[in-house]
Amino acid sequence: MEFTVERTLGRRGWRSFIAGTIVTAVALGWLVAGTMRGRTTATGDLNSDLAMLSLVLFLSVVAALRGLYDLRKRRRPFRLRIDAFGITLHDAELAWEQIEAVSLWHRANSGEDGTPHQPRLTLWTAADVKLARRTDHTFDGRTRYTLVDCKDLDQSVTELTSALAEHAGDRFETAPRAMRPPIPVTVSGPERNVPGGEQVFVDRRQAGTWTLVWATAAVILSYSFWELVHSHAAGPVSLTVTCLVGAVVCWPLAGRSLVRWRTPLRLRIGPSGIGMREVSEEERYFTWAQIAAVTVGRRFPHVEEPQPWLVVWPLPGTNPSVPGVEPVLPGPYHVDGHKAYALVRLDRLPGGPEAIVPVIRAYAGERYAETA
Structure with a gap:
């Protein structure tokens, strides 16, 4: 399967460049006009407005430069083909025998909106194989290369995963080697042949019984508190306070037990x-x-x-x-x-x-x- 980057990089680059350029022009015009006239805005504070405009100008310039970077990156040579032979790049052809492992490498941190970053396609070559590109920094002594950031691909991560699962076999690492040895993704488990059907493990921990216990105690304590407060023969203050505190404690416990019973x-x-x-x-x-x-x-x-x-x-x-x-x-x-x-x-x-x-x-x- 052939993978490309032109459409994604072009679309993202032009969007960032055009938006950044427009905002830059507007911010520059407003900044120059405000500085020359010395006028204040609705806030009445020219210095704070100029500072805000400077920040907007800086961010828009960064966006425009980011767009230019993507557009320039789009023009660089790129090829990624994954098939039965191996992995073909614009500057190398690697048979599967020359590849120790390949993986979709996730970065631990998330994006600005809380969504996880898309992974990068990384490759470990065999001991005697070198590529004419920069190696990644690793701590295990294995030679690793980053081939592409998946956010740049026109195809989805699912399509890339499917291609690797079909052709890479047990060279496709889907879990750390320290946790388990690699196996081919296409190997199926015996899930359809296990007798007995689905097994369900539920932890209610007598939640129904405790719901009844706490609810009963809460009702008794609440009623006792109401009687002590409204009866003509008022009881000891300590008893009234005890009933109040007990009711306040028992009602949440009853609610918690009810939740554990209904959705354990x-x-x-x-x-x-x-x-x-x-x-x-x-x-x-x-x-x-x-x-x-x-x-x-x-x-x-x-x-x-x-x-x-x-x-x-x-x-x-x-x-x-x-x-x-x-x-x-x-x-x-x-x-x-x-x-x-x-x-x-x-x-x-x-x-x-x-x-x-x-x-x-x-x-x-x-x-x-x-x-x-």
Whole structure:
């Protein structure tokens, strides 16, 4: 499959350049006119207005220069083709035998609006292979090159992921090597052949019973407080205060228990995928086609944790589905350039790891790995 950058860079470059140029011209005109006439604006403070206009002028110039940079970048030689032979660039042709690994590398920080950056396509060459371009700075001694920033591509990250999954085999790294060895993305687990159907783990922790207990206590204390305040024979002040404080404490506890009873912590594992719902939140669901790896154990390669976590490593370009709302999970976080979602600490669910791990292993198949 052939990948290009001309349309995206051209569209983004012209948009930034034109908008920056127009705003620059308007800001310059206003700044010059205000300075020459010495007039004040509605705020009555010429200096503060000039400072604000200077800031606008600076930002618009930056935007225009950014647009020029994209337009200039568009004119540079570029080629990226991924097929059964390997990866073809404008200055090199690499067979898969010359490539140690290829990955979509995520940066840990997010964009200005809180959305995650798109990944970069990175490549590790075999020991005796060098490219005529600058290498990346790494700490593991492996030779890595950045081929393209995916935000510049005319094609989507999903299309790039599909091409790599089809042709790269186990050279396509979708999770850190410290967490699990690479496997071909096209390898399917036994999820459709596991007997017994979907398994559901729900943590209510007797929430219904506690709801009744706290609600009953809250009603009794509230009624006692009302009687002590409005009866002619007033009781001791300490008893009145105790009833008031007890009611104030019991009502929120009853509400919390009710929430845990109605929408409890729940983990679903079945033939279609993995679904996780925190207390009182919407469920986040990963289909098996979206999952590159599932690990049980540590969330980070070199950090010991007392209890194992269930961690999903999604394929680049995929997100958990949440009906009717945007997908918002705790995280994602990044490990060695790979995106991960820590779904739940397994001891929070009934049965703990002893009950849940066999189910995950059965459905995930070769996607499964233990990191503890």
